[in-house]
Amino acid sequence: MSSPQPLLHPAYNSTGLSEHDYISKLIDAVAKRPVLYNVNLVDYKNKNKKGEGFKEVQNEMREAGANETQVQAIYKKWISIKRKFRVEYLRTKADEENGRCPSTTYPYYDSLKFLIPYCEFYKVCSQAQKRRAPFFEGEDSEEERCIQEDDDFPTLTPQTTLDFLISQQKRIKLENQVNELAAAAVAMAAASSTNNINNNNSLPTMASTNILESEGSDE
Secondary structure, rough: OOOOOOOHHHHOOOOOOOHHHHHHHHHHHOOOOOHHHOOOOOOHHHHHHHHHHHHHHHHHHHHOOOOHHHHHOOOHHHHHHHHHHHHHHHHHHHHOOOOOOOOOOOOOOOOHHHHOOOOOOOHHHHHHHHHHHOOOOOOOOHHHHOHHHHHHOOOOOOHHHHHHHHHHHHHHHHHHHHHHHHHHHHHHHHHHHHHHHHHHHHHHHHHHHHHHHHHHHHO
């Protein structure tokens, strides 16, 4: 009589999940943990909190039947999924704004709509970076670090929404001050030029007056 085969924990399932199940379950696992994607949360800036969140996702994926190779690849896989949705979202939004009918063939689009605030934040970062580039060329901006966050985590502390906004406000204030100084300099130069013209125009009049007074005294 053969002995019964031991039941293996899903984590030791060498076959793992199908690609579709892997992606679907990963999306569901991340969606339950807003700290991993909600840029409006205070803890979104906390590297440790995000690390704990991804560990929880790993454990959940093991329980769901993912093999260890899939479990260890969840972060890179999630970044790929998030970027794909971001591209699709911004494209469909641009179509809508331009009067075209938005459409997408990305099969996970609807289940990833919880990432829309992140996509809007990314869009703001990108636009701010483009506006800033001509004035601060060659410097690493807060926006660049914000956009590069996907690549840097978990080796670098993620750029926070609060830090970004504070830095942006400081930069805007500085740029306004520079613009005000430039405008003041232009105004002073214009005023100086006007005064010089007025002074030059008044010289002949003063000379004529002196001549007339001199002639009057001679008489």
